[in-house]
Amino acid sequence: MQWVLTAAQMREAEQAAESQHGMPSALLMENAGRALAEVARSLAGPQGRFHVVCGPGNNGGDGLVAARFLLEGGARLSVAVVGERGKMTAEAQRNLKALESAAFTAQSLEALPELGPGDVVVDALFGTGLSRAPAGPFAEAIQRMQRWRGAGARVVAADVPSGLQSDTGEPFSPCVEADVTVSFGLFKRGQILEPGASLCGEVRRVDIGLSLAAARSLTGPGVPRLVEEADARGALPPRRADSHKGTYGHVLGVAGSRGKSGAAALLARAALRSGAGLVSVATRAEVLEGVMAHAPEIMGIPLEASGPLGLADLEPLLAAAEGKDALVIGPGIPRGPETGQLIGELLTRVDADVVLDADALNAVASDLSVLRRAKRQVVLTPHPGEMARLTGLSTKEVQARRLEVARDFAMAHGVTLVLKGTRTLTVSADGELFINPTGNPGMATGGTGDVLSGICGAFLAQGFPVPDAIWAAVYTHGLAGDLAARRSGKVGLIAGDLLQGLCDVWTRWDR
Ligand SMILES: NC(=O)C1=CN([C@@H]2O[C@H](COP(=O)(O)OP(=O)(O)OC[C@H]3O[C@@H](n4cnc5c(N)ncnc54)[C@H](O)[C@@H]3O)[C@@H](O)[C@H]2O)[C@@H](O)CC1
Ligand SMILES: [K+]
Incomplete structure (x- = not known):
């Protein structure tokens, strides 16, 4: 670095x-x-x-x-x-x-x-x-x-x-x-x-x-560092010869809704392509088949209640979270008035690291005190608009002071924060700042955030510590985008291309 x-x-x-x-x-x-x-x-x-x-x-x-x-x-x-x-x-x-x-x-x-x-x-x-x-x-x-x-x-x-x-x-x-x-x-x-x-x-x-x-x-913290390729590669050790799927952790994605089953599928496939041993997806029963159609490798957990995610989903989700190593909550979820409370309950009771993305971020924005009460590590992956809602600032203010805004938030709430955008920032709960050099404007397209959340979940599930797992995930995601753009061009790049891009990263790194 x-x-x-x-x-x-x-x-x-x-x-x-x-x-x-x-x-x-x-x-x-x-x-x-x-x-x-x-x-x-x-x-x-x-x-x-x-x-x-x-x-x-x-x-x-x-x-x-x-x-x-x-x-x-x-x-x-x-x-x-x-x-x-x-x-x-x-x-x-x-x-x-x-x-x-x-x-x-x-x-x-x-x-x-x-x-x-x-x-x-x-x-x-x-x-x-x-x-x-x-x-x-x-x-x-x-x-x-x-x-x-x-x-x-x-x-x-x-x-x-x-x-x-x-x-x-x-x-x-x-x-x-x-x-x-x-x-x-x-x-x-x-x-x-x-x-x-x-x-x-x-x-x-x-x-x-x-x-x-x-x-x-x-x-000491406060001085940001630029992540280099050797750092990211070094943060992800090679797979051991004597290992099995249990060695590499189990990711639970809480994602998807009617019309947004693709978000759950991208998250799940990205987690699989990032080395997770097992990936499960909990989603509304009526969209589960749609999610699974994209990824036969995943396991589906139907959430039988209806409408937005709320407290009626708490017991099924607590059961689903048993034995999982990382949760990724947010991509494509149906958000309603109880979603924030539900996520708060999960954070305090689930014995796994949790990544909050997309509408899960908007859901917790009204009561951020739940972040401090989490049982394990919490990772937030907002884009500048979501960061604005989390902080009450305007998007412009967030962008003008990205380093400071991100660091203040991460330290105030004890979370690892990923502030997306050009030169995505990762900040640890104690204020260490990591600037990411990879990625390209071709990645400004729907679904790339779902892929990032899946990579984060997979790295956490494999037991890589924060914040390393997260800045390494951000680097890997950007590099996957850069390698994918060699085939598709920046204009042609779509989120699904990052899955092949991830494989290109692993072959490049001999992982
Ligand atoms: N910090 C270091 O360790 C080293 C710095 N070095 C060089 O020193 C540079 C910094 O030198 P300085 O601090 O002297 O600053 P600069 O050389 O960047 O310029 C500052 C000078 O320009 C004036 N000035 C500033 N804005 C102006 C404006 N809009 N119109 C007119 N005048 C203006 C200032 O009053 C000052 O006299 C570095 O960028 C680097 O190139 C190198 O010599 C090597 C070591
Ligand atoms: K100059």
Whole structure:
């Protein structure tokens, strides 16, 4: 996993590197600029020219170091310094002098020639220190870089595309759109959260000498981490030779209703395709055959009452939950006035971990105190709209502060929370944050959430601990979507394709 930091945490890490590890910021800048030059060179055509656009802060300093290395390598190079020289940081000034001592002259932006295919722009205008919308010459510089890109030049951003707010991923206007962003030392939030992630293009993290210091100073919850493929694969050990279906747990899905039997079927099949030893589905009697028609491997439990799920279903569901290792409640359920109470009773009495999804989330939203009273682990998997109902915020507020909203909720109610959307977040009950990098817009289609709930249930039933089971489920779900989209395209992708995608994940991971 990789830490994902705020600008303030980056500054702390930089200070720790200097005070505790003898790595002065000049040395960090040297390493950063050198790595930046290497990436810039890798993007240029054989006759490519380089424009390095530098701002007044240390981001500009990185650009000036990169310019020095490009010059040493014999590149066709122009450098522009935007803003007043007197306002540059000491490190940036020192590197400008170093460049000028080689009889090289930085120019004004207007003097720089136009660029085209094969050429490279190094955007070193602003990094993590951007504090307000770029205006005047800074805005013009960003627009100029955008124009060069429009004409075919590649843009490599130093640390953060200029104009992007590195703590939120929200861009000011104007903002550089990069082809590659070279992230110095550690990831920044704005590189991972959308729309920042898209504005960064490909993010390449390079070590510059502060990761070790940061790792020591940034322990504890609160600092989000980016899940990597090795983490997810490692969280799911291979199946043992001497095992049987009982080894891999029994998932009970409480799902489906008239017209929504497919939700139960997707949940159940996803749980089966994610390694659960046994999967049962409890649903209204009249839809059970429809569910089972999709999956002969599952066992059906008819709920004989009628109408929305309510207290009349409590005894049959308690009986159904006997001996189960995980429950998944919600996809396609008929919700009514008693559904929340029913779920509350199940949470306090059932001896199994429970995943709440879809209408089960809406059902508990009116009385969240039941979450704290649960006998075992509770996992909630809301999309932003459901999260808004759970918190009383608007969807927009949820999206604007995803990390904080998710963490506050998980800690307040003692649950593992999955906040879905681009870069799905998993938060543990003690506030550890895991950002997921897999998945694609093709998965914005009905039923993919049902599949995720089934994967979560299967991993819990197999005894994987929270929160690992859940961030691994989220990663696996996204990767299944990415692999499935190779066949179907993003437009053609449907939730059922994720079931084959899951098999592709298992063969890829040798599981
Ligand atoms: N933190 C670290 O460990 C390291 C940071 N480095 C670089 O340092 C950068 C951060 O440097 P700084 O903190 O100096 O910040 P920046 O270089 O991002 O820019 C901040 C400067 O621009 C000014 N400014 C901010 N917004 C402006 C606006 N809209 N219009 C005009 N001026 C504006 C600020 O007053 C300040 O002078 C990082 O992104 C990275 O590139 C690297 O040199 C290596 C090590
Ligand atoms: K930049």
